[in-house]
Amino acid sequence: MTLDPHDDLIHDPKGGMPRLLEIMRRLRHPETGCPWDLEQDFSTIAPYTIEEAYEVADAIEREAWGELKGELGDLLFQSVFHAQMAEERGLFSFDEVADTMSDKMVARHPHVFGDESNEKSPDQQVADWEKIKAAERAAKAEKGVLDGVAMGLPALLRAVKLQNRAARVGFDWPSTDEVIDKLIEEAQELREATDPDHAEEEFGDLLFVMANLARHMKIDPEQALRRANAKFTRRFKSIEAALEARGKRPEDSDLAEMDALWDEAKAVEKAQKSARANGTQPESNS
Template identity: 70%
Template sequence: MPADPQADPLIHDPEGGISRLRAIMAALRDPASGCPWDIAQSFASIAPYTIEEAHEVADAIARGAWAELSGELGDLLLQVVYHAQMAEEAGHFGFDAVVRGISDKMVARHPHVFGQESRDKTADQQTADWERLKAAERAGRDEAGVLDGVALGLPALTRALKLQKRAARVGFDWPSTDEVLAKIVEEAGELVAAQESLGAEALAEEYGDLLFVLVNLGRHLGLDAEASLRQANTKFTRRFSYIEAALHAHGKRPEASDLAEMDALWNAAKAAERG
């Protein structure tokens, strides 16, 4: 790369593709001529942005904002290039190793497409095969425990679901939703009882237990807790916006209203949604 990034034709080539993005990232991280903020970053400082960008991709998809999705995917791709650049600088691996690794993995995990296995399987059978191949990969990494390899950085609801699925594969699971519902009642009762007698830390533990069992109920019902809660968040936002709009039409703001009025408007929003 030229010492002066302004003189690098690749950086200014709109058709430069992934090579252009990698050159831009390398220039930003150059100790002599790069951006001071980018030079100061580390894996740990960039990781939260990586998570944030992944959520923004999911948000654009959930909203059907297809015009925004290209840009959000670009932001997420930048995160991959950023981490790979820092890894190359530290002598760990480079971007090509990232691409090679995921390409090899996808070929290995799809023998029914790239190998000799038959494609004549149901989606559930393909999922079972995928999990079997992943288990073999974990064994090769000396991940002996059933729960090994479930990333700590996942959103808590998603990680709870993955932990439960792993445990269920070896038989540690309730046989039906009846037992899960009974456990929810038990955990809810313990939380209510704990309000008066337990400190904040113990109360948080009881609350976490209840959330964990609720995730399990969703799993037994074939529902994803993370996706379901996102939908609930969207619904709450939509209905509260209805309340704000209705109050605004009468020259009022929520803080000038009261719970009874806002609750009535909430019910009106529900009725309007039902048609």
């Protein structure tokens, strides 16, 4: 086998970004690359990109700082993979991706990289940011208020972004009271749904209003649901542990027993939370 002149770089533990780019190039080499990597295209890699972004968010949520470096590396590799495929098609290179982002950040921060004063409030900065993004959308011929909100976003996140866009032009409820009234209305319509299609439609409407309520309350609905998922997982594991201590498994139990164990787990969590708030015991690692 003929040695590649870049072998030293590939095996250099301090090779940094050039090393990663060269590894990706070799993985996609049409003659000596990895069959799996060669088989991929933008559409097949996109789901992995989304998954890696969520794993970054998960590590941050768990404050698993030892894992975060690796998760960020996995996410970076996704960008490198897409850029390599784009370069093979003559579309753009990784350097052009980096330059495009750098240009965007400089343009969107004239108070840092330009002549504007940086003595402005966070709210003013958000308003200025939106003006700049509106100008960028106009340059792309995105004329509609909702144009440019990516279809591939998670549904709850996209709902919030659509509602934020509409709110900027005045299409919004004035307070959370009206949103909660609408929530009650949608829940009743779901209760009255007469067939599966109707039920799905009303359920979607209910979720959409829930996203709007989160926006009005300045709550990230994705994060709120992730935390609810984590809480459910934690408490259900407590049920499993308690049943195991009794020589049983969940399938050997019934709803009444598991519900009672759920209440016990909930009470323990509340007591621990209260104790932590009062400074009487250290934060639990569970």
